[in-house]
Structures are given as C-alpha cells and as structure tokens.
Amino acid sequence: MSSCQRVARPLVQSLRQERLLLQGASHFSRSFSRSAPRQDEGPTPPPTSSTTSIDQLEAASKANASAKEKEAEKVRMKERLMDRETTTAHWAERKLVRMGTPPIGSRRRRAAIRTSENVPFEQLPYQCFQEARKILQEDRQEKIQAIAKEMAKIKRLEETPADQVPGGERKKNLRLTSLRKHLEELKILADVNDPVVKRKFEDGLGDMDKPIYRYYAEKKWRGLPYRLITQRIQQLNIVPDVLPKFDPVIDVQLYFRRIKVTPGAILDSRISEVPPRLRVQVFNPGERLVSVVVMDSDVPNPETDSFDRRCHYLAANVPISPNEPSLPLGKVNKETQLAVPWLPAFSQKGAPYHRLSVFVLEQKPGENLDIAKLRELYSSRDGFSLKSYRDKFGLTPVGFNIFRTIWDEGTAGVMERAGVPGADIEFKFKRVYSLKEEKKPRGWEAKRQKPKYRGLWKYSKRIRGIPHGRR
Numbered sequence: 001m002s003s004c005q006r007v008a009r010p011l012v013q014s015l016r017q018e019r020l021l022l023q024g025a026s027h028f029s030r031s032f033s034r035s036a037p038r039q040d041e042g043p044t045p046p047p048t049s050s051t052t053s054i055d056q057l058e059a060a061s062k063a064n065a066s067a068k069e070k071e072a073e074k075v076r077m078k079e080r081l082m083d084r085e086t087t088t089a090h091w092a093e094r095k096l097v098r099m100g101t102p103p104i105g106s107r108r109r110r111a112a113i114r115t116s117e118n119v120p121f122e123q124l125p126y127q128c129f130q131e132a133r134k135i136l137q138e139d140r141q142e143k144i145q146a147i148a149k150e151m152a153k154i155k156r157l158e159e160t161p162a163d164q165v166p167g168g169e170r171k172k173n174l175r176l177t178s179l180r181k182h183l184e185e186l187k188i189l190a191d192v193n194d195p196v197v198k199r200k201f202e203d204g205l206g207d208m209d210k211p212i213y214r215y216y217a218e219k220k221w222r223g224l225p226y227r228l229i230t231q232r233i234q235q236l237n238i239v240p241d242v243l244p245k246f247d248p249v250i251d252v253q254l255y256f257r258r259i260k261v262t263p264g265a266i267l268d269s270r271i272s273e274v275p276p277r278l279r280v281q282v283f284n285p286g287e288r289l290v291s292v293v294v295m296d297s298d299v300p301n302p303e304t305d306s307f308d309r310r311c312h313y314l315a316a317n318v319p320i321s322p323n324e325p326s327l328p329l330g331k332v333n334k335e336t337q338l339a340v341p342w343l344p345a346f347s348q349k350g351a352p353y354h355r356l357s358v359f360v361l362e363q364k365p366g367e368n369l370d371i372a373k374l375r376e377l378y379s380s381r382d383g384f385s386l387k388s389y390r391d392k393f394g395l396t397p398v399g400f401n402i403f404r405t406i407w408d409e410g411t412a413g414v415m416e417r418a419g420v421p422g423a424d425i426e427f428k429f430k431r432v433y434s435l436k437e438e439k440k441p442r443g444w445e446a447k448r449q450k451p452k453y454r455g456l457w458k459y460s461k462r463i464r465g466i467p468h469g470r471r
C-alpha cells in the first residue's frame with residue numbers, strides 16, 4: 001500500500017460510516033405530530049384540471065420568457081462582438097472585412113478600449129508622452145506661422161497686376177503655382193507628427209478633404225497595394241495588350257457582393273453576375289468626373305485564330321471626390337451616366353481564362369461626354385478599343401483593377417440568364433505538327449530492316465513501312 005493510500009484510508013472509512021448513518025435516519029424518520037388528524041380536516045383534495053392547466057401555462061410562459069431573454073442576450077453579445085471599435089473575435093474581424101467595414105486599429109488596441117476607462121488619447125497620464133506632445137505643439141506653431149506668411153505672399157501676388165510682375169502673366173501663374181504647392185506641403189508638415197491625427201487616420205475617421213489625411217492615404221497605398229497592382233499589370237500583360245503605357249495614380253478597390261476581390265483573382269461566374277462596387281480613393285483635392293470601363297481582353301475568335309475585345313460596362317460623367325470614394329456600378333444614373341449596361345463575365349468551355357480589366361479614366365475639367373453618342377458607338381460591345389476611346393474623348397487613365405473568369409459549373413446558367421448564346425460551344429486546341437524532316441534510320445536499325453531480320457523487328461523503334469513506328 002502506498003503512502004497516499006495509507007493517509008486517505010481513515011478519511012474514506014469515516015465518510016462511509018457517515019453515509020450509512022444518514023441512510024438509516026432517513027429510513028426510520030416520521031412526522032413530529034403524534035395526534036390523529038381532526039375530523040374537519042379532510043384529506044388534501046387532488047389538484048383539479050383547471051389548476052393543472054394554469055400551472056402549465058405559467059410554466060410555459062416562464063420558459064418562453066427565459067428563451068426570449070437568452071435570445072436577446074445572444075443578439076446583444078453578437079452586436080458587441082461586431083463592434084468595429086471593440087471586437088477581438090477572429091470570425092467577427094473576418095466578417096467585418098468582407099462587409100467592407102474593417103475593424104479599427106489593432107486587436108490589442110481594441111481589447112484595451114473594451115476593458116479600460118475611456119480616457120481621451122491626448123490626456124493619457126504618461127509624463128514622457130505629454131512632454132513629447134509639448135515639443136510637437138511648439139513645432140506645429142512654427143509651421144502655422146509659416147503658413148500665415150505664405151498665404152500673405154499669395155494674396156499680395158494675386159492682387160498685383162500682371163504688367164508689374166517681371167515676366168508678365170506667365171511668370172505670375174508659375175509663381176502662384178509654386179507658392180500654393182509649398183503651402184500644401186507646410187499644411188502636411190504641421191500635422192504629420194501629431195499622434196492624434198495619425199490615430200484618427202488609422203481608425204478610419206480622417207477627413208479626406210484635409211491634405212494630411214490624403215498624404216497618409218497615398219503613403220499607405222504606395223506600399224503593398226500599388227506594388228501589387230503594378231505587378232498584375234506586368235504579369236497579365238495589360239501593357240501592351242490593352243494600353244501601350246499606363247501607371248495608376250489612384251486607388252481602385254473592387255467588391256462583388258460585399259466581398260473584396262484581390263487583383264487578378266479568378267472568380268466564380270455566379271459571383272460576378274451582378275455589377276460590382278468600386279471604392280475609388282483619389283489623393284488630390286476637388287471633385288472630378290470620370291468614366292468607368294470594364295472590358296474583356298480575351299474573347300476567342302475561331303475565324304482569325306486570335307482574340308478580340310468586348311465591352312462589359314461603360315459609364316461616363318460619374319463624379320468622385322476624396323470624401324466620397326464609394327462607386328456602385330449598378331446605381332449610376334441610367335439617363336445621364338450609363339452608356340453600356342453590365343454584362344456578366346463568362347468564358348466558354350475549353351477557352352483559357354479571360355482578363356476583365358476595370359479602368360477609371362478622368363475626363364477633362366468641366367467637360368461632360370455625350371451619352372447618346374457613346375451608346376451609338378459602343379452598344380454592340382464587340383471590338384471595343386480602350387486606346388481609341390481614350391484618344392477620341394481626351395481621357396486620362398488614372399485607376400485600374402482586374403479579375404479573371406473561367407468556365408465553371410455556373411457559367412451555363414449565367415449565360416442563359418444574360419441571354420448570351422454559345423454555352424454549348426467547346427474550344428479545342430489544334431494539333432501542331434512538326435515542320436522538321438523525318439529522320440532516316442541509321443545504325444543498328446538501318447542494317448536490320450530487311451525481311452531477313454524480321455524476327456528482330458520487335459526490338460527496333462524505327463521500322464520502314466510500319467506507320468506506327470516513331471520517326
């Protein structure tokens with residue numbers, strides 16, 4: 001017997017005896033009253049059916065109330081988990097990203113906000129932090145004074161007649177452009193080191209009408225997103241297949257059914273059946289009009305054994321600004337903006353993947369395109385040329401995104417619902433025969449091709465007169 005068993009044995013025995021005593025006491029227990037019951041006190045009547053039904057209804061109502069309370073608690077818990085500012089659940093973060101409203105800040109920051117008191121960021125009780133803020137405030141005051149001086153210079157120069165400026169009107173305009181550019185740089189430098197401004201931008205609460213937030217947004221986009229989109233332009237041969245030269249300068253993000261599409265991803269044809277939503281973020285101030293083109297660069301043409309182009313969507317005169325980046329293609333004005341309605345992306349069986357490019361082209365300032373003329377030119381969709389469209393209307397390509405499509409199990413249904421024929425067509429590759437001359441037999445095989453060596457033919461690979469022999 002181990003030492004543990006020896007120590008525990010007396011304790012186990014005492015517990016067993018106590019349990020036996022309790023069982024015996026319950027067996028011989030009786031009521032405290034020894035007298036007989038009074039005659040006027042009859043036996044307790046059994047519960048009636050009405051009493052039983054009332055009790056059952058009360059129990060059912062209590063159960064329903066508790067179930068409703070549990071459901072309400074679950075809903076409140078889900079709402080708390082779906083809060084952009086405090087959620088820490090991985091599934092909630094992924095769902096928020098798919099919905100286009102990503103969580104604010106890092107997971108550690110959100111957990112700290114949820115569990116700590118709501119102390120304002122600029123009032124955090126850290127001595128080093130507050131001393132650093134004082135230095136930054138002094139630097140900001142210097143920048144504000146410089147901004148006031150530059151604004152005074154611009155005002156004086158604008159009030160000065162052009163004939164009194166050396167160089168005339170041209171020199172005056174160049175000088176004003178240079179001063180305004182320097183003024184924008186000073187506005188950025190005044191707030192670039194402010195932690196409150198940076199925190200607002202990281203939380204997605206920045207005002208894009210202010211230069212500092214546009215500066216932060218462009219700096220963020222020029223990192224991985226810009227490198228990724230330029231890599232797709234190079235890998236998928238958008239240059240020179242579609243345009244001879246192109247470099248994007250605005251951020252264009254693509255969403256199908258609240259799902260953000262990675263540039264160049266192959267999508268299910270049922271997902272791309274509905275018009276997408278674009279998020280177009282520009283980095284310079286002011287509102288401008290743009291045209292949006294979605295085109296397929298890989299339409300197979302069996303007659304010429306090559307590929308043609310097809311326009312899947314065309315809209316013009318669409319306003320965008322830094323503070324209004326959302327652009328749902330299915331909600332544009334059908335009378336004044338929509339020229340070619342959305343055609344679902346599809347690829348026929350046997351054909352390679354199709355590249356569907358999304359281009360955003362900036363129009364000339366204050367110029368509206370004639371939608372009736374666009375419908376007349378491009379309503380047939382086939383043979384669309386982006387280069388010709390750009391040159392004809394004086395547009396500037398500024399933004400780009402791309403996705404791909406292949407034949408899948410839902411393509412036939414998508415083509416049928418869109419009224420597109422050709423779902424029963426299958427493309428097959430032609431066999432390309434070699435243009436080299438046939439090799440003459442040589443060596444051991446050449447010496448033993450006479451009927452005399454018929455028994456050895458099974459060991460040779462090149463036999464004269466046998467069509468299946470390899471040559």
